[in-house]
Amino acid sequence: QSALTQPASVSGSPGQSITISCTATSSDVGGFTYVSWYQHHAGKAPKVMIYDVSYRPSGVSDRFSGSKSGNTASLTISGLQAEDEADYYCSLYTSSNDYVLFGGGTKLTVL
Amino acid sequence: QITLTESGPALVKVTQTLTLTCTFSGFSLTTNEVGVVWIRQPPGKALEWLAIIYWNDDKRYSPSLKNRLIVTKDTSKNQVVLTVTNMDPVDTATYFCAKTNWGSWYFDLWGRGTLVTVSS
Numbered sequence: 356q357s358a359l360t361q362p363a364s365v366s367g368s369p370g371q372s373i374t375i376s377c378t379a380t381s382s383d384v385g386g387f388t389y390v391s392w393y394q395h396h397a398g399k400a401p402k403v404m405i406y407d408v409s410y411r412p413s414g415v416s417d418r419f420s421g422s423k424s425g426n427t428a429s430l431t432i433s434g435l436q437a438e439d440e441a442d443y444y445c446s447l448y449t450s451s452n453d454y455v456l457f458g459g460g461t462k463l464t465v466l
Numbered sequence: 467q468i469t470l471t472e473s474g475p476a477l478v479k480v481t482q483t484l485t486l487t488c489t490f491s492g493f494s495l496t497t498n499e500v501g502v503v504w505i506r507q508p509p510g511k512a513l514e515w516l517a518i519i520y521w522n523d524d525k526r527y528s529p530s531l532k533n534r535l536i537v538t539k540d541t542s543k544n545q546v547v548l549t550v551t552n553m554d555p556v557d558t559a560t561y562f563c564a565k566t567n568w569g570s571w572y573f574d575l576w577g578r579g580t581l582v583t584v585s586s
Binding site: 389391401403406412453456458460 | 564
């Protein structure tokens with residue numbers, strides 16, 4: 356069964372850029388097509404930041420971008436702001452098992 | 467404006483059945499291609515996808531939990547209900563519902579979640 360691996364934590368200073376990776380441990384990930392990223396501030400509703408690898412929902416800052424290479428998807432946040440400090444989760448739909456996997460989450464600290 | 471709100475008991479006992487309700491507004495589960503998903507997050511752990519139900523009553527379940535989950539909808543009340551049988555302390559989690567769309571596999575609007583604790 357596939358799993359998605361994210362770094363436990365990343366940090367950066369205001370104005371800097373950071374990248375969070377999301378790596379599938381199995382090759383049966385259906386081309387890594389349906390990858391999305393969620394921002395979660397504790398106690399609040401999670402928010403989708405990127406869907407289908409690199410698409411931004413309306414209203415999401417263009418400082419957030421997504422990409423993929425092989426079995427790894429990435430979320431890049433440029434021009435870090437204090438409000439970006441949150442937990443970030445990747446998710447992937449696996450057609451082989453017809454369900455959605457989530458990564459373990461990455462805690463972003465803005466220094 | 468779309469909102470989703472989860473409700474249910476804060477505390478259940480081992481082996482009991484948990485029933486959670488997601489009450490939503492701003493959209494309808496009679497609209498083509500609309501769906502509602504349930505996701506949970508144990509304290510300090512990752513999100514876990516549980517189940518999804520679509521406007522046409524198509525349902526999907528997490529393979530690891532499918533024997534314990536039932537998801538239903540009541541379109542007249544704008545509600546989706548998740549039932550989890552045989553609760554165990556490992557099921558202690560914040561349970562979220564979220565809106566989705568057929569074939570999109572991302573969840574565009576979420577509720578704030580409800581914490582359920584399973585006591586022995």
